[in-house]
Amino acid sequence: MNAIETRDLTKYYGDVRGVEDLSVTVETGEAFGFLGPNGAGKTTTIRTLLGLLSPTSGTATVLGADVRDADALREARARIGYLAAEPGLDESATGRELVRLYGRLRGDTRSAELIELFDVPVERTVGDYSRGNRQKLAIVLSFMHEPDLVVMDEPTSGLDPLMQERFYAFLDEERERGVTLFLSSHVLGEVRRVCDRVGVIRDGRFVTVESVADLLDRAGKRVSLRVAGAVEPDDFAFPGVHDLSVGETTTFTLAGSYDDLVDALDRYDIEDLEIEEAPLEEVFMRFYDDEAPAAEVAA
Numbered sequence: 001m002n003a004i005e006t007r008d009l010t011k012y013y014g015d016v017r018g019v020e021d022l023s024v025t026v027e028t029g030e031a032f033g034f035l036g037p038n039g040a041g042k043t044t045t046i047r048t049l050l051g052l053l054s055p056t057s058g059t060a061t062v063l064g065a066d067v068r069d070a071d072a073l074r075e076a077r078a079r080i081g082y083l084a085a086e087p088g089l090d091e092s093a094t095g096r097e098l099v100r101l102y103g104r105l106r107g108d109t110r111s112a113e114l115i116e117l118f119d120v121p122v123e124r125t126v127g128d129y130s131r132g133n134r135q136k137l138a139i140v141l142s143f144m145h146e147p148d149l150v151v152m153d154e155p156t157s158g159l160d161p162l163m164q165e166r167f168y169a170f171l172d173e174e175r176e177r178g179v180t181l182f183l184s185s186h187v188l189g190e191v192r193r194v195c196d197r198v199g200v201i202r203d204g205r206f207v208t209v210e211s212v213a214d215l216l217d218r219a220g221k222r223v224s225l226r227v228a229g230a231v232e233p234d235d236f237a238f239p240g241v242h243d244l245s246v247g248e249t250t251t252f253t254l255a256g257s258y259d260d261l262v263d264a265l266d267r268y269d270i271e272d273l274e275i276e277e278a279p280l281e282e283v284f285m286r287f288y289d290d291e292a293p294a295a296e297v298a299a
């Protein structure tokens, strides 16, 4: 059974399009990243998957439950964790009281461990929490019942870098236990760190669904080169070279073969050479560019 399946999932708010014709399958145990700019439709999709919004058309199942079937979804929800972008928490309760309440509703096998791991000040009133502490409490609440599927909407917003890394390491462990992760983000590094596959959404539609590795391949490598003497631009006119800038340090992006690169470099006396991953931003900017066609890809 797949953890999540949507087919032509569409949600309109009156005349306003939330998402349109989204078709995607997330396998059990997979970490799927859902990436897109503000207003692309990430939150709409997540809320529809959790039954908080009903689809205008199309279908969606989570852990086998149809999102329109309230009873089936209620059962599935017991095995799902949901980490909202801005968790609505009872401001007057203490963290501890909320942990107890959620534990009674959905079960609690490990809140003590998670409170310690994420260093949550559970004795304090939530209304006095900083944004980061609020998020950390929300993490505890969404993972303490050992869910099989966790749906997260920009999960690290508000966390400092140390806590972010701790959270990513925790997600790695969850994956080893076979947990399925579905994570929305506009932070590329996050999707890269956590996910195997990514769906890029723009204006409510997928522009691509592919593996993070393929996306990185497409991004290519960033090459910086310093040689004795001058670089002849024609030497680097082979396929897959982009954005060539010749100077004291010559730089370009290489999305082609290393053989061509090695052949070209053979003509020079190299003083310095750096080859690193091209920033994913470059690839995403192409997807987000208004000129780019929004070709839909079903997965």
Ligand SMILES: Nc1ncnc2c1ncn2[C@@H]1O[C@H](COP(=O)(O)OP(=O)(O)OP(=O)(O)O)[C@@H](O)[C@H]1O
Binding pocket: 013, 016, 017, 018, 019, 036, 037, 038, 039, 040, 041, 042, 043, 044, 045, 186
């Ligand atoms: N309650 C609502 N009523 C009307 N339109 C809405 C509502 N919620 C979302 N929309 C619209 O649906 C579209 C998708 O919004 P959504 O919040 O799903 O995007 P998002 O990708 O989560 O964005 P962000 O990164 O800003 O959270 C936007 O055009 C938004 O204005």
